[in-house]
Amino acid sequence: MYNNRNASFGRSNRGSQSSGEFRNFSAPRSKFSRPKSNYGTSRSSFGRPTSRFGAPRKAKRFGDDINPALFIKKACPVVKIEEVEVKHQLNEFGFSETLYRNIQNKGYLQPTKIQDEIIPSILEGRDVLGIANTGTGKTAAYALPIIEMIVKNPQKRILIMAPTRELAMQIKQEFRSFTFDMKVYISLAIGGAYLREQVMEIRRDPHIIVGTPGRIKDLADRRVINFTQMDTIVLDEVDRMLDMGFINDIKNIVDRIPPNRQTLFFSATMDRKIEGLVNSFLNNPVKVSIKTQESSDHVEQNVVMVNRNNKEEMLMNLLNKSDFKKVLVFGGTKRIVEKISQDLLGNGFKAGSLHGDKPQHKRQTTLRMFKENQINILVATDVAARGLDVKDITHVINYDKPNNYEDYIHRIGRTGRGDATGMALTFVEGRY
Numbered sequence: 001m002y003n004n005r006n007a008s009f010g011r012s013n014r015g016s017q018s019s020g021e022f023r024n025f026s027a028p029r030s031k032f033s034r035p036k037s038n039y040g041t042s043r044s045s046f047g048r049p050t051s052r053f054g055a056p057r058k059a060k061r062f063g064d065d066i067n068p069a070l071f072i073k074k075a076c077p078v079v080k081i082e083e084v085e086v087k088h089q090l091n092e093f094g095f096s097e098t099l100y101r102n103i104q105n106k107g108y109l110q111p112t113k114i115q116d117e118i119i120p121s122i123l124e125g126r127d128v129l130g131i132a133n134t135g136t137g138k139t140a141a142y143a144l145p146i147i148e149m150i151v152k153n154p155q156k157r158i159l160i161m162a163p164t165r166e167l168a169m170q171i172k173q174e175f176r177s178f179t180f181d182m183k184v185y186i187s188l189a190i191g192g193a194y195l196r197e198q199v200m201e202i203r204r205d206p207h208i209i210v211g212t213p214g215r216i217k218d219l220a221d222r223r224v225i226n227f228t229q230m231d232t233i234v235l236d237e238v239d240r241m242l243d244m245g246f247i248n249d250i251k252n253i254v255d256r257i258p259p260n261r262q263t264l265f266f267s268a269t270m271d272r273k274i275e276g277l278v279n280s281f282l283n284n285p286v287k288v289s290i291k292t293q294e295s296s297d298h299v300e301q302n303v304v305m306v307n308r309n310n311k312e313e314m315l316m317n318l319l320n321k322s323d324f325k326k327v328l329v330f331g332g333t334k335r336i337v338e339k340i341s342q343d344l345l346g347n348g349f350k351a352g353s354l355h356g357d358k359p360q361h362k363r364q365t366t367l368r369m370f371k372e373n374q375i376n377i378l379v380a381t382d383v384a385a386r387g388l389d390v391k392d393i394t395h396v397i398n399y400d401k402p403n404n405y406e407d408y409i410h411r412i413g414r415t416g417r418g419d420a421t422g423m424a425l426t427f428v429e430g431r432y
Helices: 097-105 113-123 138-152 165-178 195-202 213-221 238-243 247-255 272-281 308-319 334-346 360-371 405-412
Strands: 002-004 007-010 128-132 158-161 186-189 208-211 232-235 262-267 286-290 299-306 327-330 351-354 377-380 395-398 422-429
Touching: 097 138, 097 165, 113 128, 113 138, 113 286, 128 138, 138 165, 138 232, 138 262, 158 213, 158 247, 165 186, 165 208, 165 360, 186 195, 186 213, 195 213, 208 213, 213 247, 232 247, 238 247, 238 262, 238 272, 247 272, 262 272, 299 308, 308 334, 308 395, 308 422, 334 351, 334 377, 351 360, 360 377, 395 405, 405 422
Parallel strands: 128 262, 128 286, 158 208, 158 232, 186 208, 232 262, 299 422, 327 377, 327 395, 351 377, 395 422
Antiparallel strands: 002 007, 007 299
């Protein structure tokens, strides 16, 4: 157990302890549906909502509806899973010589399961519905056949939509890694970047435009993007785009693309809303479902009980430990994230921040520095929970609890990737 004045963390099999220390969270869920906290109480209720008894009502905080017991879980041993038998080898897809050489240069030996099943269908011009999570090789599954189709027909025009700027940039980088020494041109359409540069690039008529729905719609409204020229559309991480409120933008964009298009649709989950979009957008699609073991299974999860006023002190004490080599810290707001980052820098830590108010070029620089270990602490809002691909993160710290359990899983999934195990710690305010 780690002790620091009013703070501690421990495992779920510990019993009740003295005030201010970890207590067992195995009690019935109702007891913890809204944790008690020092947050939100004050000497006066002036100007604040009150209950029917006149007492000030507690302000709702991040993650108030999440049972803290869900933040505690031992990591499963990393088991080397045998490769699933695939039907094809990479040289059997008929890729052009240059593309195949680029694939080999990336060290690809054989296709993943989703690549094996989807690439032939895309090359045949079929619509595709892929249910797949991170780590399945999904991006290459559509990137490789798209590049091959452009090689055979340079008149093809492809639109790719992703939920976040970071994922859009990652997709563009993946395409570029396969198109070395090839005349395949890609432009980015994302918010937070220089609009004028994007307009100039897109007016050069690239083969592929990859971006976020809001900026793509904006550029179309400015008559920079001509949807009537598009013959293929890729919707990546549709479930996340719907969570972020892009459903109307997506429908608006898809409705403006000619109906004889090829549509490639990818989502980690399938619910009624997504099923409705599938029925609206896709024509007799090939359906492939590839779900891997959740990366969170390889993450040791625990809580740190801490008084509100000691959170930063606790964070710095943890970061000073030798095993906290590369750490992603999640804060609830842009202001909190920037404050934590500046305080860490002021105390000699190598830290950077990532949030929506940060200019795009600075976000790119910060991410590059984190990947290249020029900084070893990244403080971020949930914008980094999706699309952030850094393989050697040792710890995730939830300085503020996430808004919901799904966001929590995405946050902690940034560690424990591949054959590595990771640690996730969630700060829980107050005493239980």
